[in-house]
Amino acid sequence: MFRFVLRRLLITVPMVLVVITLTWALIRLAPGNFYQNERPLPPTIEKNIRARYGLDKPWYVQYGRVMGGILRLDFGSSLRYENETVNDILRRTLPISAAIGTLAYLLALVVGITMGTLAALKQNSKTDYAAMALSMLGISVPNFVLGPILVLIFSLTLFWLPPARWGGFPSWNLVLPVLTLSAVYTAYIARLTRAGMLEVLRSDYIRTARAKGLTERQVVMRHALRGGLLPVVSFTGPALAILITGTVVVERIFAMPGLGNYFINANLSRDEPLILGIVAFTSMMVLIFNLLVDVAYGYIDPRVRY
């Protein structure tokens, strides 16, 4: 087990570096740069800017500097926001994205698993159809549609909840973005749980458990859920990584000052250090959560051993 985790962690480092290098190259291939606007700048002003940010150096010097910084976990300063380092931005925005993401994740887990389990236990009943219809809706309505609909109902018609903006943690401002964000995940988790549970409920060891004389409650909670949730675990690991590192659409609709908002703007304004910082961070998170999923498998599924 320990050796497995160590090996996986060691692979993470070169993988992140590859991702960074590819991103770095892609930024260079994209037309335009961070200081160019609609109006052309006088060439001498452009020259001053290029000198200040070291863009006049050959590409390998720039690449070396970027990589050197990343190995020291120092992503440098943002190009667009002149007195902010990428680390400052990550430190400030991550808690916001993580707050929304974690809440949405927990909500999705609780509601999704409950819905999925109920649907599986009462297969082909009205409960099952209602739960699956709802989850189909959750999957098919994109969050840029769901968000505005929720705003329209709760903020602009009933005037119950604020329509946008960050109001600290906890605050009423979180309700709509969390609901919007969790919808699709709830739906997926419900469907995965249902499918997983249905499969497990038909398996031999459940029959054995029932034959032992366990109550239905014990059968479900102790035996079925453990196996039935495996697909959910492999789905939610990477999902959590994406949720807490910022979700672009929801953060924009609800004007949340999270990482996702910065990421989209960093790309639009070709803010290289910021893009690289966020990409490096997100890919690290995805890799780590995948690792956690694999470790969790070992605990949940008795058949998996490292």
Add this chain to the structure above:
Amino acid sequence: MIGIKTARLLTLIVAASLLLSACGQPIKKGEFFGKLTPPDGQVLRYISGSEPESLDPQMSSGQPEARVAIAMFEGLLEYHPKTLEPIPGIAERWANNSDASEFVFFLRHNARFSNGDPITARDFVYTMRRGLRPELASRVAFMAWDIKYAQAFNEGDAFVRDPKTGRFVLLSEAAGGEQPSAKTGVEGVADTEFNRLIHEPERLTVPGDEKDRAKKIKSDSKLAQLIAGKELVPVEAKDIGVEAVDDYTLRFVLRSPTPYFLGLAQHQFFRVIHEKTVERYGVNWTKPENIVCSGTHMLAEHKPYNQIVVVRNPYYWDAENVHLDKIIFYPLEEQTTMMNLYKAGEVDATYNHTVPASWLKAGLRYAKDYMDAPENGTQYWQLNTTKGPTADKRVRKALAMSIDRKALENFRVVSKANGGFVPSGILPGYQGPPGFITPDVEGAKRLLAEAGYKDASGKYDPSKFPAKELEITYNTSESNRQVGEFIQAQWKQNLGITIGLHSVETKTYFGMRARLDYKGIGAGAGWSGDYMDPYTYLGLFMTAGGDNGTGWYDPVYVKMVNDANREADQAKRYAMLAKAEEYLLDNAPVIPLLKPATSWMKKPYVKGMYPNPGTLHAWKFVYIEHDPSKWDQGMPDMTTPGLAD
């Protein structure tokens, strides 16, 4: 495993919710939009545009930054809340010499920074010198390039001096022109050693960078001779033509007549900063814990992408006339989100172009709190004057004459018809030519016939016109396509010619335009005025390159504009510039179409805030009116003489 019934139900639910979101509540004519509860006390919550790139007034170029900078920093001049004309700021009064090449500002004695330090002319000198430092790499430093040697310093150039005699090589020696006659300065201001030096004939400057210099010398053999055996003296900050004559007298010496200099001096680049703070904290000087401000308000909190809070500056010289205790700027970019916040009563006003087109069409343009006023900008098409049928002035004019701009205005909802190149009715005192405001189809046909597109009887014949050699080229955008199709239809209807549309990716389009390799018609150009003077538009055609985009360069025009700019009497100067604009339109390198409108929302209880042509507000005049009987019942009146009503 979903049954057909369930699928139907789902479809129904989705359709219903989409319908719900599409209609919402209809906006009725003559009503206000959304909640009308003013915030407690004197607090304004304002959507200011995207997150400022910097709070440093010398670093930022855009309007989102300007809106915040106006609150935190004051310059010599401030914007008139209704017309944007210069009004006294830290300068109580000002004067210029006869040809507008020298400006002197007399500063008020009671101006202070937010830490209590007095603001003197020396602070302005520091502000300018620092803003122009090449290593600061300010994107907007060119705003100050009209100041003598400012550009040379900003570009890292050097003077050329004869080591034996100590004499500097003059610009006139290199350019071969006449020695310009000595100018008189502003009367009644003390003469100083610096003043004598700066008024000496302009020196030659060459790039300080060796490679750049070599390149320049290569293309100019005369320059090589002039430089040979001479020493290079780097242009320094102290060489720039800005001088503190005494603590409260500030003199700018410009390299040529610049009658629009007051307009430049309103820009955030000219707003004064606190030397000790800037030098001590470097790039971090604008952080809330470090910053020292000079404006009506000072920074209290900055949470990027969330809010910027400024509070009353107790040391502001006119603090008793500042109404707002606090302004909260919300940096937002999503129009729908802004409108949601506005409707829910969580913000009190938005910036320009914030109302989505679909909302306007749904009736928001009839709301009483919709601000729809002409803007300091112009929308036009460029014509390639270097090749193809559009190389003929008559063809260009005919194309421009045969468009019904009023119909275009109705089609576009927000923008207004504009017949001239300079937007009409926006710049106080400037009366430009009517241009192409009234379509003249018969005249256009006559011109085309004269250009040779005629049948045997000498009448205009559309089949002779080489429409295939032209293309309406535009950078991909929905609105460009719509306008393109509209005008395409007009030409078809009025002139019987069909010109194809050609959509190009934006960066590629800018390249095509710069190289002049578009086929005849470059659609979708726009220009926002940098200051309130027609030169901000007419100056585009003073060179063939840069933002011109048409290849049209005419020495007659250049002379007309230069002569006008040397005229001291503003009324006469405007009349001369109007003549130049008429000449420009007669040559029609561009097809003027529309002037944009500001298009924003403001709650009726926000007073002293006007839909001015730049949507730049001097915050000191803005206040919250808690008495509903005094609320605005529509757009505030902009014609009243006072600064704020």
